[in-house]
Amino acid sequence: MRSDFPRSGRRELATAADTQEFGWRLGKSLEAGDLVILDGPLGAGKTTFTQGIARGMQVKGRVTSPTFVIAREHHSQVGGPALIHVDAYRLVDDFGAGSGDPLGDLDALDLDTALEDAVVVAEWGGGLVEQISESYLFINIDREAIAQDSGADARVFTWSWENGGE
Template sequence: MNPIFPASGTRRFETAEETQSFGQELGRALEAGDVVILDGPLGAGKTTFTQGIARGVGVKGRVTSPTFVIAREHRPLIDGPVLIHVDAYRLIGEDGSGDPIGELDALDLDTALEDAVVIAEWGGGLVEQITQSYLLIQIDRETAVLEDPESQARIFTWNIIEA
């Protein structure tokens, strides 16, 4: 990852537009081979954030949740990395059985890393097994709601993790 983006931090965003803008900021710093794990509850804004990342990376196509297809690949508009958007939750299965590592391997993400940026929703405990370092982003939507039940704010906390 380009050092223009801080290795760790916390920010609060009040709107989806602010969340996407932050994603775009991160996307401009991402390089082929980078892996980003998004951790947060359902509805936290993981896909909204990824839409901003896609703008920053500069890829084609509309970014939607990969829930039903497990992974979506977005090609660059010009010279740049492919964006692979993964829903790792689907690799685990509804009942928690199955072989998530085998399913992850079947996506061939480890061979695509040299040419792609990988964004993995629900990827904690799984996706980091395909890389030596990754950016872990935790999205908290509960703290702001406890302060103000009408709040739509999200708090993003991130750290680069070196294995």
């Protein structure tokens, strides 16, 4: 990831448009080989955020939830890396069957692009896919904290770059 995006932080986002805008800013900073792990409850905004990432990366295709297809690959319109958008829980559950090898499970999908030449965004990835990269960006999306305090539909995004080997 290029240095124009903070390596860690916290941000409250009030709307889906804010979520996509934040994703767009991140997407502009991502580079081939980056792994982004999104964690949060159902309806937290993981796919909405990934739509913004895709816009920032300038990739082709409509970004929708990968739940039913396990993974989608979106190729760049501008010569940049592809975006591989994956439902990590389904990937490991359907293909992993306890294999403990998420990298092999992703390879089993027979994607057109090698993982080191793409950006991988893994929804539901916490605790499942960290080992496919030496470092990764972990993003937690919490919609409960603000809703309990104010009744608002905002989300709290917290993120940090982590080392997979440590």
